[in-house]
Amino acid sequence: MAELLREHGAHPVIAPAIAVVPPLDGGQPLDDALLRLEQFSWVAFTSPNAVAATLARADRRGVRRRFARIRVAAVGPATAARVEAELDRPANLVPDRNDGAGLAAAFPDPRPDDACFVPHSAQARPELVDGLRARGWTVDAVSAYRTVTPTLSDHLIADMAAADAVIFASPSAVHGHLTQIGDRPVSGKVICIGRTTAAACAEADLPVAAVASRPSDDGLIEAVIAAGNG
Known part of the structure; x- marks a missing residue:
């Protein structure tokens, strides 16, 4: 740009204006979700930073290959590009409206036992998670990173x-x-x-x-x- x-x-x-650092919880909730990734039918990313932080943690836990069996949603083109760069495949869903509410609205209706994994910023806005839950989705949202202000x-x-x-x-x-x-x-x-x-x-x-x-x-x-x- x-x-x-x-x-x-x-x-x-x-x-x-921001620096990306690990979450205050040490990443244990993210680890727990990654180790049971097969329980989720979708993973939804709301930023390139979320993709990078999640896949870096997946590498540390040796579970990156499990993403091959899960559908991936990306909030917009930049996030979708990071998904493709990290996973070597395109995102399954990119909404026309590129924000959390738009992504929630673009999701298919959940089937029985469907669940969505949302690794996001510790300061993430609630529209995606709230929107998915309002539509009947089971959502596991965890902090993959947080942002701080550089001096x-x-x-x-x-x-x-x-x-x-x-x-x-x-x-x-x-x-x-x-x-x-x-x-x-x-x-x-x-x-x-x-x-x-x-x-x-x-x-x-x-x-x-x-x-x-x-x-x-x-x-x-x-x-x-x-x-x-x-």
């Missing part, structure tokens, strides 16, 4: 605060960025990758200038251009 911004004449300021240099924070546009690709990035800049206002136009991220901005009273029409780098660049022309 930074390269695409440069191609359009922009100067990207790369500022990591950035004063110089980088000053560059962030002076930016003409701020691009957010996840709710956790919104919260991390606001923590990093402290009392400084967000003066640039805010661009979000999707509705869930835009909702996090709304919860923080942060006006959104544009939301990408599709959750991809190209979609974000188009939204940046649209916001700049608005």
